[in-house]
Amino acid sequence: MRGYQGVVSWSVLLAAIGGAQAKLDLDSTQNLVVYWGQNSLNGKGDKLQQPLAHYCDNEDIDVIPMAFNMMVNGPGGAPEIDFAVTSKDCDVFPGTQLKNCPSIGKDIATCQKKGKTILLSIGGATYSEGGFKNEDEAKDGAKLMWETFGPKQEGSKALRPFGDTALDGFDFDFEANVENMAPFANALRSLMDDDKSKQRFYLTAAPQCPYPDQSDKEILNGPVYIDAIWVQFYNNFCGVNNFNTDMSSNKYNFEEWDNWAKTVSKNKNVKVIVGVPADTTAASTGYIPSSKLDNVIEYSKKFESFGGVMMWDATQAYGNDGFIKDVRKSLGGADDSGASSDPASPSAPSPSPSTSTDFSKETSSSSNVPDSSLSSSSSSSASASPKAPETTAEAKPPAETTAAPTTTTEPVAKSTTTAAPTPTATPQDDDSDDDDSDPLDNILGNDLMGLLGGLRAANDVAGGITHGLTKGLRRPKRSLA
Template identity: 40%
Template structure:
C-alpha cells in the first residue's frame, strides 16, 4: 500500500462544482452494473465498461461508516493508495473515470454496504451526521478529503446486507435536503419486505431498486419469483410512485451461489416483466462477470444491453422521478425463523420449473416422465411407472420448487398453511426464514436428486456487530441425512448432530453466504433441520 498526499484546491473544487447539473433520473430500459469488487478476478478500470451496453454504474463499496470519523472504502484492485496519515483510499483514477463515464451520459453512484465490512447506525442522529460526511466527500460539498477528487457522483446506493434497519430513512432524507437532485437507489434481497431496507423503502424516496433475485428462494427459475410483489410496493406503497424496479441477476455462474440464468432465460423473463409499469431494466453483479461472460456473443453485458435497450421506451431514455422526502407508512422487517425440507428428484437441471403455483395432480393420474417430482398444493407427487404417487410434505410443511426449477422440496411456509389447490393463480407462500437475536438466515434448496442435495444459506447480521473470521453453525439432522461439505469450511458430524465451521472470506462481514452439500438415503425424503434445530454460534 502506497501512502501519498494530494492537495486539492478548495477554490478549484468550488469552480468545478458550480458547473455541475445532476438530473434526478434513472434511465428507462437500462442496464446497471456493480463495479469495484473484482469478483471475476479480471476487473478493468471503470471507464473501460462505460460503453453502449450499460447505463448505470454502482461503484462498490464504502464498507465501514465510522460515523464522526473517516469511512473506509474498498475497490479491490482498482485503488490502493491512501491519504497520508489515514486509512482512507485516495482514488484519482476512479475520479477521472467517473467524469469520463458521466460525459458519455452514464449515471455513477457510490454504493454503501456490501457483504464485507462493518456498518450501520444506532440512531437517526448518526445517520444525519453521516449524510453530511457523504455530501462533503463525494457530493457537491468541500470536505478536506475527497477520494474521487473533484468528481461529483450522481448519488448513493444502499446495498445494506446487515446491521439492522435503523437510520436509513433519515440518511436518505438528509441527503435529499442537502442536494435535491441526488439519486438514491437500493439493493434489497428478493424476499419481501427486505429485512434491512424495508423500513427506509416505505419512509423515504428511492429512484430505483436493484432487487437481488439470486442467492434466495425467489430466483427467476424456481417458481417463487416475486417481481409482482415488488411492483405492488413500487406502485402502491412507495413514497415515489415512479420508482423503477430492476431485475437483479448474477453476471455469470460464478458470481453467486444460486440464481444464475442464461441469456435466453433473461430474454423471456424481461419480455414478461414489461407488463409491470415499474420495470426499469436489468442489474448485474458485477461488471467483471457480465463483461467476461462469453456464453453469448460478444458477451452477456453487450447482448443484454442490446436487448434491453430495445424496450418499449427505447434505450437510454430517461424518466424523471419524484423525490419527496416525506415519509409514508412503515415496513416491518421480516421476523420469522427457518425450517425446510427437500424432496429428492431424478430430473436434470432445467430453466423451466417442475410445477407451477396452484398446479395439482391426483393420486393415480397418468404421468409420462419416470421419477419426476412436482408440487401439488401442500403435497408433492412422484411419477412412478406412468402414474402420479401423491405424498404429504408433513405437518406444518408445504411444497416449493427448488431454485434451479428442476425439482421440488418441502418447507415450513412463512405464514398460513402454504399452497393450496383451490386457486390456480395463487402465489405460494415463502419459505420461513430462520431468526435469532443476532442473525436472520434464509435456507434455499438449490437442487435435489434421489441421493443428494445442495442448499444455499444467506445469513445476515441484525446488529451492527459483524460476523467474525470464523463462524460455526450447528444443525440437528434426521437420521437418514448427512451434510458432506460446506463452502469455505469443514463439517464435523456425529450421528444426527453436524457442526459447520466456516472461514469467513471477508474476515468480517454483515452478510455470510455459504453452500451446503449433502446426501440422503435413496428412497427417502430429504428433510432439512427446523429453526429450533439450527444455531449460529458466532
Template identity: 45%
Template sequence: MKSVSLALIATTLMTIVHGFENDCNDNLAVYWGQNSYGAANSKDPANWQQPIREYCQDSTIDIIPMAFVTQFFGTGGLPEINLANICNKVDNSTFPGTSLADCSAIASDIKFCQSKGKAVTLSLGGATGGAGFQSDDQASTFADNVWNLFMGGSSSTRPFGDAVLDGIDLDIEGGGSNYYGTFLTKLRAHFGSASKKYYVTAAPQCVYPDANLGATISQNSIDAIYVQFYNNPCGLQTWGTSGWNYGVWDYWAKNISPNKNIKVYIGAPASPTAAGGGYVPLSTLSNIALTTRKSFPSFGGVMFWDASQAVANGHIDAGIKQALSNGGSCGKVFDYPPCSAPAYQSGGNYPGGSKVSKDGYIWQAMWYASGPPDDSFQTWIPVSACSGSGSASSTIIASSSTKSAAPSSSTSQGSSSTTSTTPTSTTTGNASCGSVTVWSSTAIYKAGDQVAYNGKIFKAAWWTLGETPGGSSGVWSAVGTCTAKSKVSPTTSVSSKRAVTSSCKDASQWRSGVRYGKGAKVIHGGHTYSSSLENANKEPSVSSDTWHLDAVCNLTVVKRENKIGYYRACKRNWSAEETYYEQSLVARDGKLYQAKVRSLGQAPEYHDAIWSPVSTCT
C-alpha cells in the same frame, strides 16, 4: 458566414450526450469496484476488473454503482472505501489520521463515464458489515460526510478529487435499519440545494420484506431498487413457478413505496461464478426481462453483479442491453394488459395454481387458498398487473362428480391468458390418494406439507422446490400409502398459535405476530436464531435477550442460503485498530464472528459478551 455558423450549431447539437434517465424501462445497471471475477478466478488476471473508464466506451451501461463504502465510521470518524484491485486503504495512500483511501487517480475516469451519459453512484455497505447507525446524530453526520466527500459539498479529504458522484446506493446487508430515514432526509436536503440531479437507489434481497432494507425503502423516497434475484429461494431459477416474486415488488412499488414512480430492476448474476445461485443464460434472462416489462409498470431494467463478470462472460451486458433496447421507452404510459382471470369471489376456496383478478393484478394461488389476495403474500402472488375487473367466471363439471371443480391454470409468468379458476367448496385430489395433493415440480412446499407421489404420501422436512419425493436430497419422507380415503395427517410439531422448531432444517423466516416457544429457530437478517424464551413480536438481533445466534444452525441453514455473503466476510480479518458496530462480520483464526455491540480492540475469541461465532471460514 451565416451558413457556417448554422453548420457549427448543428454539429454541436449532434454531439450532445444525454444524461441518465431514470424513467426508462430499458436501463442497465452494472456494479463495479469489487473485482468479482478476480475473486473467483485468481489465476486469470487478464480478465480481472479494469478501470471504470473501460466499461464506459459505448452505450451498453446506463448507471454504475461503485462498490463499496465498507465502513461508515472508520479511523478519524471518516468512512472507508474498498474498490478491490483499483483502490483500497492497503495498496493506496490514505488521508492523514484516517483509513480513507485516496482514490483521486480515478477522478478523470469517473468524469469520462459521466461525459458519456452514465450516472456513477456510490454503493454503501456490502456483505462485510461496518454499515449502520447508533443514533440520529450519527446518521446526520454521515449524510454530511457523504455530501462533502463524494458529491456536491466541499472537503480537504475528497477520495475522488473534483469528481462529483451522481448519488448513493444502499446495499445494506447487516447492521440493522435504524436511523436510515434521518440519513436520507439530511442527504435529500443537500441534494435539494443543488442544481444537479442526484439519485438514491437500494439493492434489497428478493425475499420480501428485506430484513435490512425493508423499513428504509418503505418509509423513504427511493428512485430505483435493484432486487437481488440470486442467492435466494426466489431467484431467477424459480422463473415460471410461484416462487418467482417480481410481482410482489411491483405491488410494493405501486401501493407501499412513498415514490409511486420508483423503478424496479431485475438483479442478476453476470456469470455462473458471480453468485452461489440464480444465474441464467442470456436467452433466458432476455425472455424473463421482456416478459416482465410487458406485465408490470414499475420495470426499470436489469442489474448485473458485476462488470468484471459480465465482460468475462462474453459481454453478457451488451447482449441484455440489446434485448432491452428492442421496444424500450422512456416516460411512456404503461399499456396494462386486460384482467383476463375471473374476479376474486369472497368466501370461495381456490386450489393451488388458480388465478383471479383483484385490485389491478392477476394473482395466482401458491397453494390452497380460502382468503383473498393481499399484501401479506402468504397465499397469493401477483403474476401481472392488469386493467379491468376480471373476466366472467366459468365452471367445468367434473365427469366423476356433480360438484364443480376448478382446472389447474398455467403457471407461466406475465401471461394475460388464463384458464377458468372458479372457486370450489371442496379440495379435490387424485382418485388414488383421496384429498392429498399430487406433488408438482413447479410448486413450493414448506416444512410439514404433504403430497402424493408414486402411490405414497410424503411429508416435507423443510422448504423445497423441484426436489422429487423419495430422492436423495432427504427433504421428503414417506409417511403413508395412498388409498382412495387418504387425507392430510395433522402435524404435531407446530401448534396454530405457537411456533416451535428444534431442527435447523425447519428454521423459517421470522415474522411478527407469530408466538414462538422456547427453543424455536428462525432466520432473520441472514442469520439463524434460537429463542431463549417464549415470545411474540420480539425481533431477533445479536443483542436481544430473547433470541441468541445459533452457531450450529448458521453452519447449515444460513451458510446454505447466504454463502456468498459469508465468503466475502471471511476475507475481512479482525483488526485491533478498527471500530466495529453491531452485526459487523469479521474473520479470526478460521472462524467468522458477528458483533453484538460496538467495540474497538477486543478480540472475538476472548470477548463472548461482544462477539458471537456464526460460522467457519475455509
C-alpha cells in the same frame, strides 16, 4: 418510431446545451446497471477487474454503482472505501482508513462525460457499523458523505478521495439490520434536492427478493423517496431461476415488488430493476443464461414499475461473452427501440401459455445449492453477490399468490447469438411523405458525440426546428384536403 426518436433527439440537444446528462432514465424500461469494484470473478490477465473508465466505453451500460463504501464514520472520522485491486495502490489520508484515489476520480468524470450514472454503494458484506446511534448522528453522517463524495462544498474540511469530482448519488446495500438509516437517507435526499448545480442526483437500494427485505426495510417502507431499486433476484427461492410461466408454480416474485412500488413506496413512480448474477460463479444460486433471462424480462415488462436489469458484477459480465449484449437486446437498445412490449399496458401478468417454462429445473448453469447463507466480500477476492441471502417468515403483501408447484416442461433454449448493431450514415424514413423527417432525428442518425463538436451543428438544429415547425403547420391542411 419517429416520435420516440424525436424525444431522444431533444435529450441529445439538451446534453449539448447543458453538459452530459446521467443515463439512469426513470421513465425507461431499458436501464442496464452493472456493479463495479469488487473483482468478483477474481480472474487473471484481461479477466482481472479493469479501471472504471474501461467499462464506461461500453455503450450498453447505463449505470455503474461502485462497490463499496464500508464505513461512514471510520477511523479519523472519515468514511472508508475499497474497490479491490483498483484501489490497492491508492494512498491513505493520514490518520484515517480513507483511500485517496484521484485516478478513480478522473475515471468517474470520464464516465459522466460519456453519459453514465456513477453511484457509490454503501454497505457490502464487511459493513459493520450497524447504522447510527440516534437521528442526529445519522444526519451528521449524511452531511459527511455529501461533503466527501458530492459537489465540493465551500469551507468544508472533508477529505475528498476523488478530488473535485462529484458522484451522481448513493446506493444502499445493507446486509444486516441497521439503525436510523431512514433519517440518514432523508438527510442525503434533502442535500441532493437543495443542491444548486445542474447535476442530477439519485438514491437507490439493492434489497434481496424476499419481501420485505429485512436489512433495507427501514428505508424502503415509506419514509424515504427512493428513485430506483435493483432487487437481487438470486441466492433465494424467489430468484429468476425459479421463474415459471405457469403462475401456479412461479416463485419469481416481481409482482410482489411491483405491488410495493404502487402501495408502499413513498415514490409511487419508483423503478424496480431486476438484479441477476452475470455468470455462474457470481452467486450461489440464481444464474440463468441470457436466452432464458429474455423470458423473465418479457414477463417483467408487463408491470408498470419495471425499469431494466442489474448485473453483479462487471468482471463476471465481461467474462461471460455476449451476456451484456444479449440482455441489452432483450431490454431493447438503440437498434431495437420499437421491439419491446409496452410495460404500462397491463399491470398484471397475462394468462399462462399452454406450455409452461420452468427455469427452476436449470442444472447446467445454476447451482442446486439450497438457499443458505452466502456472504459477499468487499475485498478483492469477493466472488459472491453484493448481499447475503436471508430467510424471512414475514407475511407477503396480498399481491402474491402461492400454490403448490406443478410439473412443467423444460424449454429448449433459443439461440442467443446477437449481431452487433450496424451504424448507418443517415437515418431511415418510414413513410413516403415528402420531406417529413424530423431535423433532430437526422442529427441523431450521425455520431451523437459529434453534436458536441461545434456551433455548426447547433446552427443546423436551429434551422431544422424552423423547418419542422413550418411542416407541422402545413400537415393539418393536407389532411383536410
